Amino acid sequence: xxxxxxxxxxxxxxxxxxxxxxxxxxxxxxxxxxxxxxxxxxxxxxxxxxxxxxxxxxxxxxxxxxxxxxxxxxxxxxxxxxxxxxxxxxxxxxxxxxxxxxxxxxxxxxxxxx
Amino acid sequence: xxxxxxxxxxxxxxxxxxxxxxxxxxxxxxxxxxxxxxxxxxxxxxxxxxxxxxxxxxxxxxxxxxxxxxxxxxxxxxxxxxxxxxxxxxxxxxxxxxxxxxxxxxxxxxxxx
Numbered sequence: 001x002x003x004x005x006x007x008x009x010x011x012x013x014x015x016x017x018x019x020x021x022x023x024x025x026x027x028x029x030x031x032x033x034x035x036x037x038x039x040x041x042x043x044x045x046x047x048x049x050x051x052x053x054x055x056x057x058x059x060x061x062x063x064x065x066x067x068x069x070x071x072x073x074x075x076x077x078x079x080x081x082x083x084x085x086x087x088x089x090x091x092x093x094x095x096x097x098x099x100x101x102x103x104x105x106x107x108x109x110x111x112x113x114x
Numbered sequence: 115x116x117x118x119x120x121x122x123x124x125x126x127x128x129x130x131x132x133x134x135x136x137x138x139x140x141x142x143x144x145x146x147x148x149x150x151x152x153x154x155x156x157x158x159x160x161x162x163x164x165x166x167x168x169x170x171x172x173x174x175x176x177x178x179x180x181x182x183x184x185x186x187x188x189x190x191x192x193x194x195x196x197x198x199x200x201x202x203x204x205x206x207x208x209x210x211x212x213x214x215x216x217x218x219x220x221x222x223x224x225x226x227x
Contacts, residue, residue: 042218043158045214045215093157093158104160105158
């Protein structure tokens with residue numbers, strides 16, 4: 001069964017450093033999402049992406065975040081200058097269509113900012 | 115998206131049916147009811163969704179009240195692997211789906227062997 005993959009599984013970085021989290025969505029999917037989950041808290045929507053541009057973003061997705069689909073398979077989340085509070089699990093998801101369609105989530109990248 | 119209310123936690127025994135309730139009294143006519151679950155240390159996983167009629171799939175059944183103000187996710191025969199946090203989420207078709215899923219705290223389902 002096709003699945004969303006994410007790399008790395010765990011990323012440790014120093015405060016102020018840039019990190020890039022990578023995702024490979026399911027191949028025929030057109031809509032891509034990033035979510036984050038701070039330890040012990042709810043899963044929070046960050047951004048959705050379709051047709052090579054951002055469709056929607058939450059208040060969390062400020063100027064330090066950016067997303068890109070650099071080629072036909074990868075979808076990346078960049079955090080420009082990490083803060084301690086960026087430590088969280090970051091989940092990538094993809095779906096074939098909007099609205100009623102299922103979102104398939106990856107296993108997540110645990111980001112630890114020291 | 116309209117708000118949902120779920121119990122914080124529920125406990126059940128292995129191999130017994132589990133009924134997970136969700137209240138959504140402010141649901142609109144264009145809201146689909148989705149259920150996802152999150153197993154420990156994993157990403158969320160789709161379970162089932164529906165609009166008005168009851169739905170069945172290989173994982174679960176979804177029973178939707180006639181007035182649509184509540185729904186129940188039914189696991190017919192719970193296993194230890196079903197221990198997870200279950201999220202009931204409304205998705206407005208008209209409002210667009212690109213704004214992502216809004217997760218609440220969900221129901222933490224504990225399965226006793």
